[in-house]
Amino acid sequence: xxxxQQLINGLSLGSIYALIALGYTMVYGIIQLxxxxxxxxxxxxxxxxxxxxxxxxxxxxxALVTAMAACAMLGVIIERVAYKxxxxxxxxxxxxxxxxxxxxxxxxxxxxxxxNPKAYPDLTGFMAGSFTIHGVIIKNIQLVIIxxxxxxxxxxxxxxxxxxxxxxxxxxSQDADAARLMGINVDNTxxxxxxxxxxxxxxxxxxxxxxxxxxxxxxxxxxxxxxFVAAVFGGIGLIPGALLxxxxxxxxETIAKGVGLSTYSDAVVFLVLIxxxxxxxxxxxxxxxxxxx
Numbered sequence: 660x661x662x663x664q665q666l667i668n669g670l671s672l673g674s675i676y677a678l679i680a681l682g683y684t685m686v687y688g689i690i691q692l693x694x695x696x697x698x699x700x701x702x703x704x705x706x707x708x709x710x711x712x713x714x715x716x717x718x719x720x721x722a723l724v725t726a727m728a729a730c731a732m733l734g735v736i737i738e739r740v741a742y743k744x745x746x747x748x749x750x751x752x753x754x755x756x757x758x759x760x761x762x763x764x765x766x767x768x769x770x771x772x773x774x775n776p777k778a779y780p781d782l783t784g785f786m787a788g789s790f791t792i793h794g795v796i797i798k799n800i801q802l803v804i805i806x807x808x809x810x811x812x813x814x815x816x817x818x819x820x821x822x823x824x825x826x827x828x829x830x831x832s833q834d835a836d837a838a839r840l841m842g843i844n845v846d847n848t849x850x851x852x853x854x855x856x857x858x859x860x861x862x863x864x865x866x867x868x869x870x871x872x873x874x875x876x877x878x879x880x881x882x883x884x885x886x887f888v889a890a891v892f893g894g895i896g897l898i899p900g901a902l903l904x905x906x907x908x909x910x911x912e913t914i915a916k917g918v919g920l921s922t923y924s925d926a927v928v929f930l931v932l933i934x935x936x937x938x939x940x941x942x943x944x945x946x947x948x949x950x951x952x
Contacts, residue, residue, distance in 0.1 A: 663795045665917040666910065671801040671870065673909025674808035678863035679886030680893075680901040681815065682856030688832045688896040689852045690746065692753050696737060696760035698883015700857045704730045704864030705874045706768060712780050719786065719869065723807070726861040734857025735850050743846070761879075769876040776875040779868040786869075804866045811862060812902065815855065819898065824851055832896075881925065885912070888932045894945030903943060 679701055686694045704726040711722035741760050745753050781787070782800060789798040819825040827848045830838040839845050867882060868874045889908040893900030911931055915924040935943065 661917055662914075663793075665913045667795060667797055667801060668917075669910035669913035670906070671804045671909075672913060673906035674805050675863050675866050675870070676882070676886050676889050676909055677902050677905035678808055678811060678859040678866075679882060680889040680905045681812070681898060682860050683887055683890040684895055684898060684901040685828075685852050685856045687890070688898075689828065689849055690742075690835075691750070692742065693757065693887070694742075694853075694856075695754070695757040695883070695887075696741075696764060697856070697860055698879035698881075698886070699761045699764040700730050700733060700737075700860040700879070701864040701867065701882055702768065702874070702876060702879035703733060703764060704861030705868045705878065706772060706777070706864075706876075707861065708865035708868055709777055709779055709874060719803075719865075723862055723865045726865045727858040728861075730861025730864070731854040731858040734853040734860075737857075738850055738853040743849075765876050765879070772876065774876065776873045779872050779874065782869065800869055804870060807862065807866065811859060815859070816898070818855070824848070828852055885925075885928060888928060891942055892932055892935055894942030897942075897944050900942055900944040907943075 679697065682697050682700075683694065686692055686697075707726040707729045708722040711717040711725045712719070715722075717725065737760055741756050742753060745756055786800050786803060789796055791797070817825075819828060827838070827843045828851070830841065830843055831845055831848045835845050838848075863882075864874075864879075867878075885908055886905065889904035890901045891904070892907055893902065893904030895901075908928055912924050912928055915921075915927040920927060939945070
Protein backbone atom coordinates (compact mmCIF):
# COMPACT_ATOMS: atom_id res chain seq x y z
CA UNK A 660 0.00 0.00 0.00
CA UNK A 661 2.93 2.30 0.67
CA UNK A 662 3.91 2.11 -3.00
CA UNK A 663 0.42 3.16 -4.14
CA GLN A 664 0.44 5.98 -1.59
CA GLN A 665 3.70 7.31 -3.00
CA LEU A 666 2.40 6.97 -6.56
CA ILE A 667 -0.56 9.20 -5.69
CA ASN A 668 1.79 11.72 -4.06
CA GLY A 669 4.09 11.52 -7.07
CA LEU A 670 1.21 12.13 -9.47
CA SER A 671 0.19 15.35 -7.71
CA LEU A 672 3.79 16.57 -7.37
CA GLY A 673 4.56 15.62 -10.97
CA SER A 674 1.53 17.63 -12.13
CA ILE A 675 3.03 20.77 -10.58
CA TYR A 676 6.45 20.05 -12.08
CA ALA A 677 4.79 19.47 -15.46
CA LEU A 678 3.34 22.99 -15.56
CA ILE A 679 6.74 24.49 -14.76
CA ALA A 680 8.62 22.22 -17.19
CA LEU A 681 6.26 23.15 -20.03
CA GLY A 682 7.38 26.77 -19.70
CA TYR A 683 11.04 25.77 -19.90
CA THR A 684 10.53 23.55 -22.92
CA MET A 685 8.32 26.03 -24.83
CA VAL A 686 10.83 28.86 -24.48
CA TYR A 687 13.74 26.61 -25.38
CA GLY A 688 11.85 25.24 -28.37
CA ILE A 689 11.29 28.76 -29.70
CA ILE A 690 14.57 30.60 -29.02
CA GLN A 691 16.90 27.94 -27.52
CA LEU A 692 17.09 29.85 -24.22
CA UNK A 693 17.21 28.21 -20.79
CA UNK A 694 15.14 30.68 -18.79
CA UNK A 695 16.54 30.15 -15.30
CA UNK A 696 14.25 32.92 -14.01
CA UNK A 697 11.28 30.64 -14.66
CA UNK A 698 11.32 29.16 -11.14
CA UNK A 699 11.06 32.66 -9.71
CA UNK A 700 8.05 33.39 -11.89
CA UNK A 701 6.48 30.46 -10.01
CA UNK A 702 7.44 32.21 -6.77
CA UNK A 703 5.77 35.44 -7.92
CA UNK A 704 2.65 33.46 -8.84
CA UNK A 705 2.61 31.87 -5.39
CA UNK A 706 2.76 35.29 -3.72
CA UNK A 707 0.12 36.80 -6.02
CA UNK A 708 -2.15 33.88 -5.10
CA UNK A 709 -1.37 34.31 -1.40
CA UNK A 710 -2.09 38.06 -1.56
CA UNK A 711 -5.30 37.48 -3.51
CA UNK A 712 -6.59 34.98 -0.95
CA UNK A 713 -5.47 36.69 2.27
CA UNK A 714 -5.89 40.39 1.43
CA UNK A 715 -8.41 40.48 -1.41
CA UNK A 716 -10.33 37.48 0.02
CA UNK A 717 -10.64 35.71 -3.32
CA UNK A 718 -11.47 32.04 -3.55
CA UNK A 719 -8.86 29.58 -4.76
CA UNK A 720 -9.91 29.59 -8.41
CA UNK A 721 -10.11 33.38 -8.68
CA ALA A 722 -6.67 33.62 -7.05
CA LEU A 723 -5.35 31.05 -9.53
CA VAL A 724 -6.62 33.05 -12.53
CA THR A 725 -5.23 36.28 -11.05
CA ALA A 726 -1.80 34.69 -10.53
CA MET A 727 -1.79 33.33 -14.09
CA ALA A 728 -2.67 36.77 -15.52
CA ALA A 729 -0.03 38.54 -13.42
CA CYS A 730 2.66 36.03 -14.35
CA ALA A 731 1.72 36.17 -18.04
CA MET A 732 2.31 39.94 -17.99
CA LEU A 733 5.52 39.46 -16.01
CA GLY A 734 6.76 36.92 -18.57
CA VAL A 735 6.18 39.36 -21.44
CA ILE A 736 7.98 42.16 -19.55
CA ILE A 737 10.96 39.89 -18.80
CA GLU A 738 11.18 38.82 -22.44
CA ARG A 739 10.93 42.36 -23.83
CA VAL A 740 13.27 44.01 -21.31
CA ALA A 741 15.86 41.33 -20.53
CA TYR A 742 15.96 38.83 -23.39
CA LYS A 743 14.88 40.59 -26.58
CA UNK A 744 17.92 42.93 -26.68
CA UNK A 745 20.18 39.86 -26.40
CA UNK A 746 18.45 37.74 -29.02
CA UNK A 747 21.45 37.86 -31.38
CA UNK A 748 24.04 37.65 -28.60
CA UNK A 749 25.88 34.58 -27.36
CA UNK A 750 24.03 31.97 -25.33
CA UNK A 751 26.25 32.62 -22.32
CA UNK A 752 25.13 36.29 -22.30
CA UNK A 753 21.47 35.23 -22.27
CA UNK A 754 22.20 32.66 -19.55
CA UNK A 755 23.89 35.22 -17.31
CA UNK A 756 20.98 37.60 -17.89
CA UNK A 757 18.51 34.87 -16.89
CA UNK A 758 20.38 34.35 -13.63
CA UNK A 759 20.36 38.11 -13.06
CA UNK A 760 16.59 38.29 -13.64
CA UNK A 761 16.15 35.41 -11.19
CA UNK A 762 18.07 37.21 -8.45
CA UNK A 763 16.25 40.46 -9.21
CA UNK A 764 12.82 38.86 -8.78
CA UNK A 765 13.86 37.13 -5.55
CA UNK A 766 15.18 40.23 -3.84
CA UNK A 767 12.50 42.60 -5.09
CA UNK A 768 9.92 40.22 -3.63
CA UNK A 769 11.94 39.99 -0.42
CA UNK A 770 11.96 43.80 -0.21
CA UNK A 771 8.15 43.97 -0.39
CA UNK A 772 7.12 40.94 1.70
CA UNK A 773 10.18 40.28 3.87
CA UNK A 774 12.35 37.19 4.11
CA ASN A 775 10.14 35.25 6.53
CA PRO A 776 7.92 32.48 5.10
CA LYS A 777 4.24 33.22 4.53
CA ALA A 778 1.48 30.67 5.04
CA TYR A 779 -1.39 30.05 2.66
CA PRO A 780 -4.85 30.12 4.27
CA ASP A 781 -6.10 26.82 5.68
CA LEU A 782 -8.09 24.76 3.21
CA THR A 783 -11.81 24.55 3.87
CA GLY A 784 -14.78 22.61 2.56
CA PHE A 785 -14.15 20.05 -0.15
CA MET A 786 -10.44 20.87 -0.51
CA ALA A 787 -9.76 20.13 3.15
CA GLY A 788 -11.22 16.63 2.92
CA SER A 789 -9.72 13.25 2.03
CA PHE A 790 -10.81 9.68 1.52
CA THR A 791 -9.26 6.23 1.73
CA ILE A 792 -9.25 3.45 -0.86
CA HIS A 793 -7.82 0.13 0.34
CA GLY A 794 -5.57 1.90 2.81
CA VAL A 795 -4.37 4.58 0.37
CA ILE A 796 -5.16 8.10 1.59
CA ILE A 797 -6.09 10.51 -1.20
CA LYS A 798 -6.47 14.17 -0.31
CA ASN A 799 -9.03 16.18 -2.21
CA ILE A 800 -6.46 18.93 -2.81
CA GLN A 801 -4.37 16.36 -4.68
CA LEU A 802 -7.31 15.63 -6.97
CA VAL A 803 -7.83 19.37 -7.52
CA ILE A 804 -4.15 19.87 -8.39
CA ILE A 805 -4.13 16.93 -10.80
CA UNK A 806 -7.43 18.02 -12.38
CA UNK A 807 -6.38 21.66 -12.89
CA UNK A 808 -2.99 20.61 -14.26
CA UNK A 809 -4.53 18.18 -16.76
CA UNK A 810 -7.07 20.83 -17.84
CA UNK A 811 -4.32 23.41 -18.41
CA UNK A 812 -2.25 20.87 -20.37
CA UNK A 813 -5.25 20.08 -22.60
CA UNK A 814 -5.81 23.80 -23.20
CA UNK A 815 -2.11 24.23 -24.05
CA UNK A 816 -2.23 21.32 -26.47
CA UNK A 817 -5.30 22.84 -28.14
CA UNK A 818 -3.56 26.22 -28.46
CA UNK A 819 -0.39 24.71 -29.93
CA UNK A 820 -2.11 22.33 -32.34
CA UNK A 821 -5.37 24.05 -33.33
CA UNK A 822 -4.92 27.83 -33.27
CA UNK A 823 -3.14 30.36 -35.49
CA UNK A 824 -0.94 31.35 -32.55
CA UNK A 825 0.05 27.72 -32.05
CA UNK A 826 0.86 27.31 -35.74
CA UNK A 827 2.99 30.45 -35.57
CA UNK A 828 4.80 29.09 -32.51
CA UNK A 829 5.54 25.82 -34.29
CA UNK A 830 6.72 27.66 -37.39
CA UNK A 831 9.07 29.92 -35.40
CA SER A 832 10.46 26.92 -33.52
CA GLN A 833 11.29 25.26 -36.86
CA ASP A 834 12.84 28.27 -38.62
CA ALA A 835 12.38 31.83 -37.37
CA ASP A 836 13.73 33.45 -40.56
CA ALA A 837 11.43 31.42 -42.83
CA ALA A 838 8.49 32.19 -40.52
CA ARG A 839 9.28 35.91 -40.76
CA LEU A 840 9.32 35.70 -44.57
CA MET A 841 5.89 34.05 -44.45
CA GLY A 842 4.48 37.08 -42.63
CA ILE A 843 4.60 35.78 -39.05
CA ASN A 844 5.40 38.38 -36.39
CA VAL A 845 8.25 36.52 -34.69
CA ASP A 846 8.65 39.01 -31.84
CA ASN A 847 4.98 38.79 -30.87
CA THR A 848 5.05 35.01 -31.16
CA UNK A 849 8.01 34.82 -28.78
CA UNK A 850 6.26 37.16 -26.34
CA UNK A 851 3.10 35.02 -26.46
CA UNK A 852 5.21 31.93 -25.76
CA UNK A 853 6.70 33.61 -22.69
CA UNK A 854 3.22 34.71 -21.59
CA UNK A 855 1.77 31.19 -21.84
CA UNK A 856 4.75 29.54 -20.15
CA UNK A 857 4.76 32.12 -17.34
CA UNK A 858 0.99 31.77 -16.83
CA UNK A 859 1.48 28.02 -16.35
CA UNK A 860 4.25 28.73 -13.84
CA UNK A 861 1.93 31.12 -11.99
CA UNK A 862 -0.71 28.39 -11.74
CA UNK A 863 1.95 25.98 -10.48
CA UNK A 864 2.99 28.55 -7.85
CA UNK A 865 -0.54 28.77 -6.42
CA UNK A 866 -0.87 24.98 -6.36
CA UNK A 867 2.53 24.69 -4.69
CA UNK A 868 1.33 27.07 -1.98
CA UNK A 869 -1.91 25.16 -1.51
CA UNK A 870 -0.05 21.85 -1.31
CA UNK A 871 2.93 22.83 0.85
CA UNK A 872 1.29 25.83 2.66
CA UNK A 873 4.54 27.74 3.27
CA UNK A 874 6.07 30.07 0.65
CA UNK A 875 9.07 32.42 0.69
CA UNK A 876 10.93 34.64 -1.82
CA UNK A 877 13.62 32.00 -2.42
CA UNK A 878 11.19 29.11 -2.91
CA UNK A 879 11.44 29.07 -6.71
CA UNK A 880 14.99 27.76 -6.89
CA UNK A 881 14.48 24.05 -6.22
CA UNK A 882 11.13 23.56 -8.02
CA UNK A 883 12.61 25.45 -10.96
CA UNK A 884 15.70 23.26 -11.04
CA UNK A 885 13.66 20.07 -10.76
CA UNK A 886 11.34 21.19 -13.55
CA PHE A 887 14.41 21.93 -15.68
CA VAL A 888 15.66 18.45 -14.84
CA ALA A 889 12.25 17.12 -15.94
CA ALA A 890 12.42 19.01 -19.25
CA VAL A 891 15.94 17.70 -19.96
CA PHE A 892 14.95 14.23 -18.72
CA GLY A 893 12.18 13.92 -21.31
CA GLY A 894 13.91 15.86 -24.09
CA ILE A 895 14.02 19.64 -23.82
CA GLY A 896 12.05 21.44 -26.50
CA LEU A 897 9.44 18.68 -26.67
CA ILE A 898 6.09 19.15 -24.91
CA PRO A 899 5.46 15.37 -24.50
CA GLY A 900 9.01 15.05 -23.18
CA ALA A 901 8.39 17.73 -20.55
CA LEU A 902 5.26 15.92 -19.36
CA LEU A 903 6.98 12.53 -19.24
CA UNK A 904 10.01 13.94 -17.45
CA UNK A 905 7.91 15.86 -14.92
CA UNK A 906 5.88 12.85 -13.83
CA UNK A 907 9.03 10.71 -13.75
CA UNK A 908 10.74 13.25 -11.47
CA UNK A 909 7.64 13.46 -9.26
CA UNK A 910 7.50 9.67 -8.88
CA UNK A 911 11.25 9.35 -8.27
CA GLU A 912 11.20 12.04 -5.58
CA THR A 913 8.20 10.68 -3.68
CA ILE A 914 9.40 7.07 -3.87
CA ALA A 915 12.82 8.17 -2.56
CA LYS A 916 11.06 9.83 0.38
CA GLY A 917 8.88 6.75 0.89
CA VAL A 918 11.88 4.45 1.29
CA GLY A 919 13.48 6.67 3.91
CA LEU A 920 15.70 8.87 1.71
CA SER A 921 13.88 12.15 2.40
CA THR A 922 17.12 13.96 3.13
CA TYR A 923 18.63 12.79 -0.15
CA SER A 924 15.55 12.88 -2.41
CA ASP A 925 16.87 15.87 -4.37
CA ALA A 926 20.21 14.13 -4.87
CA VAL A 927 18.42 11.01 -6.12
CA VAL A 928 16.55 13.08 -8.75
CA PHE A 929 19.77 14.66 -10.04
CA LEU A 930 21.58 11.31 -9.98
CA VAL A 931 18.88 9.75 -12.17
CA LEU A 932 19.20 12.70 -14.56
CA ILE A 933 22.96 12.14 -14.84
CA UNK A 934 22.41 8.46 -15.59
CA UNK A 935 19.77 9.23 -18.24
CA UNK A 936 22.03 11.78 -19.94
CA UNK A 937 24.94 9.33 -19.98
CA UNK A 938 22.75 6.70 -21.64
CA UNK A 939 20.65 9.03 -23.84
CA UNK A 940 22.08 12.58 -23.96
CA UNK A 941 19.09 14.04 -25.84
CA UNK A 942 16.62 12.85 -23.19
CA UNK A 943 14.10 10.03 -23.29
CA UNK A 944 12.11 11.36 -26.26
CA UNK A 945 14.80 13.53 -27.84
CA UNK A 946 16.75 12.69 -30.96
CA UNK A 947 20.44 13.27 -31.41
CA UNK A 948 21.10 15.84 -34.14
CA UNK A 949 24.27 16.55 -36.03
CA UNK A 950 25.58 20.08 -35.80
CA UNK A 951 27.98 21.61 -38.29
CA UNK A 952 31.03 23.34 -36.86
